[in-house]
Structure formats: C-alpha cells, structure tokens
Amino acid sequence: MFSFNEADILPLGNKPAPRLFLLGAGAMAEAFIRGIVRKGALQPEQIYVLNRSRGQRLMELQEEYGVVPAKSLIDAADAAVVVLAVKPADAAQALDELRPYLHGQLLISFAAGLSTEWLLEAIGNQAAVVRTMPNLPVAVESGVTAVAFAEHVTHKDRLLARFLLEQVGAVVEMEESLLDAATAFSGSGPGFVCYFLEAMEESARRLGFDEETARALLLHTVAGTAKVLLDWQLSPEILRRRVTSPRGTTHAGLQVFEQSGLKTFVNEALQAAAARSAEMGKQFKTKDRPKD
C-alpha cells in the first residue's frame, strides 16, 4: 500500500513543469483530461494531446479544457508522463512511432490486454510502464482503475501514477495476472450492473410505476446502497443480512433469487467475461509486435 506524499508529486504541478502527454484523443483520453483539469491536479497548459488524424478533435479538447494540441510526438520527449490512450490494435504502430521520444518517462497505458512485458518490448524499455484498466465511470470521476506496475517502477513513479489516476476515481493495485479478471469484473461491471437494473426497472413498471418514478427510485437506491457500503465499510452480505427481517419483504424477494440459482449465473457470467478478456489479450501477445 502506498501513502499519499504530497512532496513526491508536487513537482509535477509546479512551473516550469514536466508535462503530461496523451497519445490518443478519444473517449478515455477525454475522461482523464476532464478529471485532471477539473480537480486542478495540473494546469491545462501542462497537458499535451495528440491523435492520429482528427485535428478538429484536438481543437475541441483545447476549447473545452484548455489543453494543448501537440504539434508532433516531439512534445512527448519533454513530458514526465506519457499516456497511451489508443485502441489496443493501434498500439503497436503508435508505440513504434513514440519510442524515439522516450527516455525514462512514466508510461501509463489504458490499452486493454497489452501486458507490461509487451509494452516494454514495444518501447525498447525506454519508459517505466504502468498497465491500467479503467472503467466507464471514470468519465464522471467516479470510476475505478485497476493498476499493475511493471517491475522496477520507482516508488515515486508509482505515487505519481496513482495520483493522476485518482483524479478520475479510485485506484486499486494488483498483480498483473489479475488484470484480465479485473477487465471482466470492474471493466464489464457497469454493463452487468445495468443488466440487473434493467430487469428491476422492467419489473417496477409491472408493479405500476411510470418510467420516471421507477428510474428515480432505482438509481437512488443503487447509489445510496453503494454509498452505505463504502461509508460504513460493510460487505454486501452483512448489509443484506441487516436489511432482511425474517418473513419481511426483502426476505420474500431474496428467497426467489436464492431458489433461482442467481449466484451461479453471476459466477458463470463473470467466468465467461474473464475467459474472453484473457483470449482477447492473447492475440496481442502473438502478433502486431512493433518491428525493430
């Protein structure tokens, strides 16, 4: 576990400052920029962003957040932190082009399925590598990012990576071998939660609620329950037991879940998602390696 040490990350926020360079200007890059700028972790003019071809997109990001459209990859050479925010299939080419401008910076990769080993090989070991798996709620600064560091990443770089990623939500560090599972769990989690909520919403309509009322009851129930679990640091099982009176309404509903084998289905769904994540990751271990 790392403790937050302001002195370790402050130099990034002081001018003249090393900069953050984002390679890729899509949805994920924007979520990261939004969190960092809104929270004031960096000045917008310290953040450079470059994509492949859509100049207009860079202008939009500049207008919205005040960040700097990079003129070329040369700007990455001055950055303390470089973020890889391209699709996994585009990563080999992007890193091949980026490699000459790396000289020991911290490289944070958002690319799903690309291992730290693969990344290090792609950049000729020219940066300290952090592999991450953020999830959708980072777009509203309430995400969770699973993180695995390559070997030999310094304590200071780890703090720096965590500090930046924490601007868009929680950060959970783990062994890299668990990142495929995290992709299935917290990465696909919003989709799974939505599927359950969809079923609850459909049922609410059958109970007589209009759409608007059902949605309000549903979302506040979910957000409130998550907040109670976080604030009171309870396990879902303990809270579930606390809110279930014998022969009460919750008990009646839970009995149906229990009899239907819901937990078995949930387990099977997560296993399937994790297997798919591992399978997708494997394709990048065997092809698309950048040429030397």
Ligand SMILES: NC(=O)c1ccc[n+]([C@@H]2O[C@H](COP(=O)([O-])OP(=O)(O)OC[C@H]3O[C@@H](n4cnc5c(N)ncnc54)[C@H](OP(=O)(O)O)[C@@H]3O)[C@@H](O)[C@H]2O)c1
């Ligand atoms: N979106 C999510 O919720 C999410 C969640 C977890 C992880 N991720 C990961 O985050 C990464 C980015 O996803 P995204 O949703 O932001 O993708 P996206 O919206 O499709 O954006 C991809 C960006 O990469 C740029 N790009 C592609 N090749 C490039 C190259 N050679 N050099 C420079 N820029 C290049 C594209 O530029 P042009 O538009 O000019 O082609 C575009 O700006 C992916 O690896 C994904 O696995 C995303």
